[in-house]
Amino acid sequence: MKVLVCDPISQTGIEHLQQQNGLETIVLDRCHSEEELLPIMKDVSAMAVRSETKVTKTILEAAPEMRIVGRAGVGVDNIDIEAATQNGVIVMNTPGGNTTATCELTFSMMMALARNIPQAHGSMVAGEWNRKAFKGVELYGKTLGVLGMGRIGGEVARRAVAFGMRVMAYDPYITPSRAKALQVELASLEDIYAAADFITVHMPMTDETRGMLNKDTFATMKPSVRLLNCARGGIINEADLCEALKDGKIAGAALDVYESEPLAKDSPLRDCPNLILTPHLGASTVEAQDNVGLEVAQGISDYLLHGSLMNSINMPSLDAQTSAKVQPYLRLGEKMGVLLAKLGQVGTERLAITYGGLATELPGDPIARSIIKGFLGAAEGE
Structure with a gap:
């Protein structure tokens, strides 16, 4: 059975596939377009992709032997899930591989916001020495609002508790027993908006969450609040965020994800004050890349060779x-x-x-x- 590795994954993952008896692993040297992939799909049983390769309905229909598409990472916007399901193809991802990386980036952003680190660095590079201009705040004793208590939200909460923060959490699906174990207070969105000094988003992008943080919700928050989004772009309304930052209605924000990626060179976000921007680095650590590469390789080989399946997001074949x-x-x-x-x-x-x-x-x-x-x-x- 042929496994087509379409996007770069860790060498650990590639070696795992190559070591499996019964699998032939083909590693493409670059991302291929739909037209380039079509001629080689006839006898492919599995694809391993990241976010670059688009797995379209046309590609799936050109691969009668296809049984599974593995996404090294979480988001599957580049895979036609409906077409895969209709063709009996499993789509699986690796949601646990980048948990620590995204959690640590979130906490790094929080600390950078609290202590004005990017602004202070820029001042030093410019030849200045201005200690008074960058007076920050401490995390200890502050209230953190966590929106979404899945894997990443839960890990952020653990670290916040260790820093002596009060953690309020919103998640309609979390049980009281899990909240107690994480030492968080379950609260409504309204209560979090009113009380939090920091608010971090760890929710999926849905019709309900799109733009949920906007000018109306900003108006209910403290002017000293600082917002973070390392989850999914678009949950924070970017235009409203820029306006709120410029008007001083919120103290600061940090974004790793955006409504449209890559972020346009002329995006207003690039000129917003008190805003930290990073180019979607949530999973960009050596360890996370190794983890998701190995996880997707194991998921593909386990399914093809043994019929066992983890992290499927549609249905069995x-x-x-x-x-x-x-x-x-x-x-x-x-x-x-x-x-x-x-x-x-x-x-x-x-x-x-x-x-x-x-x-x-x-x-x-x-x-x-x-x-x-x-x-x-x-x-x-x-």
């Missing part, structure tokens, strides 16, 4: 005939999951799924996954 029968149930299941999440209580720990009628004649696992996917959709992605 199905033959074409079964896939056609189960598709309506997958769509219905996801909608039912979304509805259940909106009607259910905060802190749900268990879902019970009962099958009846014709559904009992179909594989239950993909239907269950669709229900769970819909239910957790607003909370997953970190």
Whole structure:
């Protein structure tokens, strides 16, 4: 079975694939366009990609042997999930590999904001010595609002507690027992906006979260608040953020992700005061790159050679005939999951799924996954 490594992944991951009996690993020397990939897709069983290669419907349909697409990283915007599902192709990612890296970048940003480190550095490079201009604040005793308590949000909270911060958290899916273990206070968005000295975003981009931090929410915050987003671009309205920074309605902000990437050279963000910008460095550490490269390689080999699957974000592989029968149930299941999440209580720990009628004649696992996917959709992605 052929595995096509389309984007650069760690040598550790490549070596893992090359060592597996039964797999032929082909490593492309650069990112290929759709037109360049089409002629070589006929007998490919798996693809390993990062964010550069676009896995389109056309590519998937040109690969009748394709069984799995592995994303070395978290975001899968470059993969046509619907087309993959329709063709019985698994899409998996590596959500745990960059947790520490993104968490540490978030905390680095917080400390840089608190102590005006970028501004002080720029002043020194310019030949100045101006200690009074860069008086900062301490993290100790301050209140941190964490929006989203998944893997990364939870790790940020742990570190904040170690620094002596009070941590308030918003996440409709976190259980009280997990909140207690992390030593955080569960709170509403409104309460966090009113009380927090720092607010950090660790939520997925959805219709509900797009632009959720904007001029209206800024107006409810302290003028001394500092905002951070190392999660998904667009959750903070960039135009409103620039205006709030220029008007002094918030004290500072740090962004690693943007509404559109790469950030345009003439973006107003580049001229905003008290704003730290980095070019999406969340997973850019030696360790994180090794982790996600090895994880995606292991995920692909485990599935192709042993049938075991971790971190699938759509469904198990199905033959074409079964896939056609189960598709309506997958769509219905996801909608039912979304509805259940909106009607259910905060802190749900268990879902019970009962099958009846014709559904009992179909594989239950993909239907269950669709229900769970819909239910957790607003909370997953970190």
